[in-house]
Amino acid sequence: MKARRRRLEKYCNALNCDTLVTFEPENLFYLTGFWGEAIGILEKGGKTTIIAPELEAQRAREDSINCSIVTSQRGGLVSSLASTIKKKKICTDCQNYSIMQSLKKSIPKIKQSSEPFYNARIIKDSEEIRILKKTSSIIDEMFDLCTQAIEKGRRESELQAFLMAFANANDLFDTGYRSTLNPLIIASGPNSSLPHAQVTKRKFADGDMITIDLTLRYKGYVSDATRTFGLGSISKEAITVYEIVKESQRAGLKAVRSGETCASVDDACRKIIEEYNYGPHFIHSTGHGIGLDVHESPNISAKSKQKLKKDMAITVEPGIYIPKKFGVRIEDSLIVKDRASVMHKFTKDLIVI
Numbered sequence: 623m624k625a626r627r628r629r630l631e632k633y634c635n636a637l638n639c640d641t642l643v644t645f646e647p648e649n650l651f652y653l654t655g656f657w658g659e660a661i662g663i664l665e666k667g668g669k670t671t672i673i674a675p676e677l678e679a680q681r682a683r684e685d686s687i688n689c690s691i692v693t694s695q696r697g698g699l700v701s702s703l704a705s706t707i708k709k710k711k712i713c714t715d716c717q718n719y720s721i722m723q724s725l726k727k728s729i730p731k732i733k734q735s736s737e738p739f740y741n742a743r744i745i746k747d748s749e750e751i752r753i754l755k756k757t758s759s760i761i762d763e764m765f766d767l768c769t770q771a772i773e774k775g776r777r778e779s780e781l782q783a784f785l786m787a788f789a790n791a792n793d794l795f796d797t798g799y800r801s802t803l804n805p806l807i808i809a810s811g812p813n814s815s816l817p818h819a820q821v822t823k824r825k826f827a828d829g830d831m832i833t834i835d836l837t838l839r840y841k842g843y844v845s846d847a848t849r850t851f852g853l854g855s856i857s858k859e860a861i862t863v864y865e866i867v868k869e870s871q872r873a874g875l876k877a878v879r880s881g882e883t884c885a886s887v888d889d890a891c892r893k894i895i896e897e898y899n900y901g902p903h904f905i906h907s908t909g910h911g912i913g914l915d916v917h918e919s920p921n922i923s924a925k926s927k928q929k930l931k932k933d934m935a936i937t938v939e940p941g942i943y944i945p946k947k948f949g950v951r952i953e954d955s956l957i958v959k960d961r962a963s964v965m966h967k968f969t970k971d972l973i974v975i
Contacts, residue, residue, distance in 0.1 A: 623687045626652060626742060627668045633738035634664070639713035639731075641665050642738055643703065646715050648914040649739045651842050656686040661703050665710070673702050704728040715739055744911065744919050746933045750843060751957055754912070754935055757845035758955055758965035760792050761836045765849050765968040768834055772851060772975050778808045778821045785836070794838040799916045807835035807848075814850070814949040817906055817941060828854035831864075831948040837916055844912050846937050847966045848953035852974035863900065863942050864950050864972045870894040870940040871952045871970065874908055878938065878962035884926035891940040892924070900942045909937040912955055934958040 630653065634642040642664040644650050650672075651657040653664055658681055660674035670689045674682045675696040682691050694702040700721055705728075712732040716722055725732055746754070764785050771784055786805055789795070796805035802818065809819035810826050814833040826832060835848040850867075852860065870891045877890035888908040895904045909922035912935050920928040922936055930936070939953030952970055957963040 623655065624668060625747065627664060627670065629742040630664055630738050631666070631668065633741045634713050637713050637733060637735060637737065639711045639733060641707055641710040641712050643707070643712055643714040643716070644739065645718070645721075646736075646739075648842075649715055649736070649743075652739065652743055652914060654682075654686040654689050656682045656689070657842060658682060658685075661699055662689075663703070663707060665707075671706070673699050673706070675699065700724055713738060740919050743913055744934060745931060746913065746935050746957065750913065751933065751935070753841045753843045754845055754955065754957070755965050757794065757838065757840040757843060758847065759967075760789070760794055760840065761838060761845055761847050762966055762968040763792075764788060764836055765834065765847075768849070768851060769973055769975060772826060772832060772853060774828060774853065775825050777823050777825050778810055778813070779823050781834075782806050782808050782821050789836075789838055794840050797837055797839050797844055797916050799837070806837070807833065809833045809835075809949070810853075811948065812946045815943045815945050815947055817943060817949065817951065826853055829856055829860075830854070831856060831860050831950060833949055833951055835951070835953070842914055844914070844916050845955045845965065846912055846916065846939075846953065847955055847968075848939060848951045849968060849970070849973075850950045850952065852972060854974075856974060859944075860948055860950070861972065863944070863948075866895060866898045866900060867940055867942055867950045867952050868970055868972075870904075871938060871954070874938040874940060875954070875956070875962045875964065878930065878936070878956065878958060879960055880930055880932045880958055882930050884920050884922045884928045884930060885924055887922050887930075887938065888924045888926070891938070895940060895942060903942045903944060904940060905943055906941065909939050909953075911936050930958045932958060938962070 644662040663671040715736040804821040830853040837846040874891035907923035911918040941951030943949035
């Protein structure tokens with residue numbers, strides 16, 4: 623935790639600020655070890671304070687690491703913050719307009735920026751990597767369960783319920799990602815042609831390609847992996863597309879190494895798919911950073927100017943989507959080293975059930 627706070631302080635100082643204030647639960651957790659409804663304050667020298675409502679204060683005391691806890695009325699957190707740090711040069715990740723306007727009245731030297739947190743969190747420490755590897759290993763177990771649980775007549779929603787029960791029993795939970803109504807992506811047949819398909823009550827049928835995207839959180843950290851299965855008598859085109867995506871993903875993983883650009887990884891994946899004339903059907907970027915958020919820096923896309931650095935955690939997930947017919951995506955989460963250190967061991971060979 624001391625090393626994290628030193629990194630945060632360095633990036634805060636780079637913005638000509640001496641105090642860092644977080645309202646976001648992910649950043650609060652990164653700073654303090656406590657995930658909840660509260661405000662975190664990092665001052666010069668690593669002094670860390672949590673301002674929490676009474677209903678969260680005891681948890682904050684138990685979960686946080688080397689923090690002072692200040693209690694406040696639930697509606698009075700902002701005024702407590704203002705009285706605590708009014709003479710400081712503040713950088714905050716607060717995105718609430720009304721709160722920012724209120725703070726500016728009492729703290730003229732306040733700056734809104736999430737950069738210190740993004741810059742600090744982009745490189746994972748050994749404990750974060752350990753947790754991500756554990757998350758990934760449980761996700762691999764869930765893919766193995768899919769080979770037993772997928773059958774004709776079973777609904778997408780039924781498989782989701784089955785998998786989430788296993789996940790929860792193993793301390794993996796929904797990420798709460800706001801762009802979806804479901805904890806998982808389970809997309810069969812024509813639904814698999816939608817990269818972010820919502821889970822439906824559609825029954826699995828002979829010939830389906832079934833995309834299973836498992837994005838789950840363990841001890842705060844998110845791992846993200848996708849496998850696509852076949853059911854029964856799948857078409858020659860589906861087999862061909864699967865092998866192209868597999869080759870594309872292999873090329874992307876091979877391109878991953880510290881010092882290379884994010885764009886070069888996207889390019890490696892995209893070139894393979896374009897060579898087979900499926901370029902227009904690869905309709906998203908190749909990957910993204912993972913950690914305390916589902917999607918965080920860096921962005922693995924053609925437009926990205928970032929370079930990969932040792933101990934970044936990213937995904938590589940090329941896909942081909944044939945509208946109203948089927949889609950195929952293969953995704954791994956990995957740690958950037960001299961090469962890709964892939965955290966998932968479940969096979970990427972096509973499994974037809």
